Amino acid sequence: MTRFQAPRGTQDVLPAMQPYWQAVLDAVREVTRLHGFQRIDTPVFEDARVFEKGSGDSTDIVEKEMYVFEDRGGDRLALTPEGTPAIVRAYLEHGMASWPQPVRLYTTHPMFRYDRPQKGRYRQHTQFDSEVLGSSDPLVDAEVITMLWRLYGMLGIRNITVRLGSLDDLEPRRAYIRDLKEYYRPHLASLSEDSQRRFERNPLRLLDSKDERDLPFKEGAPKLIDRLSPAAREHHEAVMAALRAANVKFLVDPLLVRGLDYYNRTVFEVVPDDDERAQGTIGGGGRYDGLVELLGGPPTPGIGFGTGIERIILEMQKNGITFEPSPAAEAFIVHRGEGTATAAIQLATALRDLGVATVVGEGDRSFKAQLRSANAAGARIALILGEDELANGVVLLKPLAGEGEQEPQPLAAAPAEVARRLRG
Numbered sequence: 001m002t003r004f005q006a007p008r009g010t011q012d013v014l015p016a017m018q019p020y021w022q023a024v025l026d027a028v029r030e031v032t033r034l035h036g037f038q039r040i041d042t043p044v045f046e047d048a049r050v051f052e053k054g055s056g057d058s059t060d061i062v063e064k065e066m067y068v069f070e071d072r073g074g075d076r077l078a079l080t081p082e083g084t085p086a087i088v089r090a091y092l093e094h095g096m097a098s099w100p101q102p103v104r105l106y107t108t109h110p111m112f113r114y115d116r117p118q119k120g121r122y123r124q125h126t127q128f129d130s131e132v133l134g135s136s137d138p139l140v141d142a143e144v145i146t147m148l149w150r151l152y153g154m155l156g157i158r159n160i161t162v163r164l165g166s167l168d169d170l171e172p173r174r175a176y177i178r179d180l181k182e183y184y185r186p187h188l189a190s191l192s193e194d195s196q197r198r199f200e201r202n203p204l205r206l207l208d209s210k211d212e213r214d215l216p217f218k219e220g221a222p223k224l225i226d227r228l229s230p231a232a233r234e235h236h237e238a239v240m241a242a243l244r245a246a247n248v249k250f251l252v253d254p255l256l257v258r259g260l261d262y263y264n265r266t267v268f269e270v271v272p273d274d275d276e277r278a279q280g281t282i283g284g285g286g287r288y289d290g291l292v293e294l295l296g297g298p299p300t301p302g303i304g305f306g307t308g309i310e311r312i313i314l315e316m317q318k319n320g321i322t323f324e325p326s327p328a329a330e331a332f333i334v335h336r337g338e339g340t341a342t343a344a345i346q347l348a349t350a351l352r353d354l355g356v357a358t359v360v361g362e363g364d365r366s367f368k369a370q371l372r373s374a375n376a377a378g379a380r381i382a383l384i385l386g387e388d389e390l391a392n393g394v395v396l397l398k399p400l401a402g403e404g405e406q407e408p409q410p411l412a413a414a415p416a417e418v419a420r421r422l423r424g
Contacts, residue, residue, distance in 0.1 A: 008117060016325070017313070028151065037147075039106060041107055042083075042090055044079060053294050065081060082111060083109055084304055091105075092292065101135065102140065104132050119314065122310060126310065128309060133302040135303075141239045141303050148270060148285075155321065159274070160270055166266060167224065167257060169229065169264050173224060176224050195214050223254035226254065235265055267286035268286060289301040331380070335363050336366070337390070340385050341363050343390055345360065347415065
């Protein structure tokens with residue numbers, strides 16, 4: 001018989017891991033509230049052109065990683081590989097440019113990339129994505145970075161650093177790109193196949209390569225951060241000053257370019273301090289003042305970030321963050337005998353109405369077996385109901401933590417008494 005497994009590059013989030021997910025999602029809700037963001041949810045799939053235009057046709061996402069399919073109506077669609085173009089599409093479609101600017105939006109959204117699976121990186125993963133549209137203020141850049149920094153701190157993630165860079169604006173960096181190509185041209189034969197291909201299509205991404213064959217050439221490459229235009233330099237310095245004021249630990253990384261075509265000016269990644277080669281990025285993002293135009297809108301500045309929840313959880317575990325197992329129930333109803341099933345359901349309903357997590361045992365099992373299940377569920381009190389108890393209008397309350405004796409309680413009063421004991 002065939003035994004099915006989760007597809008390669010995906011995972012089942014089992015009950016033991018749910019407290020980590022809940023902690024991250026709770027922290028996301030709180031940190032976005034503190035920074036004035038509103039939630040948005042976009043579809044799991046979009047017109048494939050949203051990402052081809054928004055992410056750039058020379059990126060790995062578009063070239064290698066997108067899940068693209070044609071539906072029965074002949075539309076060419078893609079599962080969402082990254083959040084920013086989808087949110088920008090929604091911004092334009094719903095006329096958010098007429099809202100008070102800037103518009104601060106966030107989502108937690110499944111992302112899909114046909115990538116090589118490895119620890120913390122899945123073909124389906126969930127990303128916390130945050131975007132600010134309608135402001136070119138460098139303080140907004142710093143605020144976005146600060147929100148991400150605060151999120152990690154709320155989750156107990158320490159010993160991390162923001163790596164900060166600037167890509168200048170599109171026109172001023174054309175001269176830099178010419179110089180970069182001249183530097184790399186004599187080394188082309190020694191570069192990886194991907195870098196040889198990117199040399200013509202997107203040479204800036206030569207600095208983004210993690211391939212061992214490319215690393216020896218990166219340090220000697222000309223640095224864009226050293227030759228920013230005056231406007232970009234002023235912007236960069238304002239971002240750094242604001243980050244210092246917010247007590248965010250950062251360092252300027254002259255080789256930081258990010259992997260998407262639409263970034264300009266501020267770019268950043270958050271990396272564990274023990275990752276000297278910055279290959280284990282937890283999250284990152286940057287400014288993309290030309291993206292809205294690429295997707296058919298008017299010139300609109302924007303900045304945002306993405307951080308994978310699975311990657312966050314790995315870092316939480318690295319930092320020693322653990323959770324006590326959550327009990328499946330506070331109260332467990334043990335019942336057996338004619339007529340007890342209906343009374344058990346009535347008891348459970350009354351207990352749940354009072355906010356008590358309650359599990360009803362299986363009436364075809366012995367009292368002893370049901371009590372074992374009650375202990376396994378982590379319940380603190382068992383309510384035992386047999387035919388004799390039902391005939392006398394009572395239920396036996398039995399503490400399960402080894403404290404106290406079981407005692408009868410009138411059926412009608414039992415739910416309130418159980419709630420009082422649990423909450424007291």
